[in-house]
Amino acid sequence: MAVGRPREFDADQVEDIAMKLFWDRGFDGVSISDLTAATGVNRRGIYAEFGSKEGLFERAKRRYVAGPGGYVAAALSRPTAREVVEAMVHGAADATSGDPHGCLLVGNAAGLAEFRDASVHELAHRFDQAVAVGELSDVDTMSLARWIAAVCQGISIQARSGATRADLHAVADLALSGWPRR
Structure with a gap:
């Protein structure tokens, strides 16, 4: 059995660099050449470790969800639907x-639409639980989940356009004023 050369890079570091590149430029705005230049890892190393640009993006996406995007999972663990939404926005x-x-995650790379749709369904399920215990009145939980997702995605787009953190929190507060009353 032939033994290959040992890997000469830290895959976690490459994922982190790739995550920031994809986040900044979008999937289509990052080439393999961009990745090799930013990481210092040659094409062969990228393909050997990640399989493809898409494979590296998938790992960068998981890193994002566990790191900067981790607020979603934390929000879903809040005790009330209102607190879930406050934490999300x-x-x-x-x-x-x-x-x-x-x-x-607000882009059009392969798998992102499905990922966003699954997130909306997870949020709607959380709202279904709130309806079941009387915390929310009988509402269309899927529409409510899509509304909150749209607010969060809109906040992201406004951030990319230069809105300040204070501006974005003001948008979040305004959105929360539309939360359904019991």
């Missing part, structure tokens, strides 16, 4: 107003 304001601005 204000979490979006904080996460997307850093550097780089915007959200890695």
Whole structure:
């Protein structure tokens, strides 16, 4: 059995650099040449470790969800639907107003639409639970989830366009004023 050369780079570091590149420029705005230049890893190393640009993007996406985008999972663990939504919209304001601005997941790379749709369904399920215990009145939980997702995505786009963190929190507060009453 032939033994290959040992890997001469830290895959976590490459994922982190790639995450920031994809976040800043979008999937289509980053080439393999960009990745090799930013990471110092040659094409062969990128392909050997990640399989493809798409494979590296998938790992960068998981890193984003566990790191800067982690506010979503934290929000879903809040005790009330209102607290879930507050944590989501204000979490979006904080996460997307850093550097780089915007959200890695608001784009059109392969798999992102499905990922966003799954997130909406997860949020709607959380709202279904709130309806079941009487915390929310009988509302269309899927529409409510899509509304909150649209607010968070809009916050991301405004961040990328230069809105300040304070501007984004003001948008979050305004959106929360439309939250359904019992």
